[in-house]
Amino acid sequence: MATVLKIGSDEGPTASELDAIDAEMPLIRAEIDYLDAVISVLDRDPTEVDTRRLRRARRRALDARRTLANRTMGPGEAA
Structure with a gap:
């Protein structure tokens, strides 16, 4: 679901655009958590706890x- 924002000089996002962003927030938060887990092990070998954290964050x-x-997919729509 890609929403393109058209923002003029003094316009803000419409209510439908804000609703689309709000609907995607659980995914955004989960991807941020996964990114945090990945960043935490970039400069060291992951421990068993790190591996579990990465796996759980990726699963979420x-x-x-x-x-x-x-x-967002209606009946008969392809992903």
């Missing part, structure tokens, strides 16, 4: 992506 991001796709 994938779940959020699936939930968003299932919610």
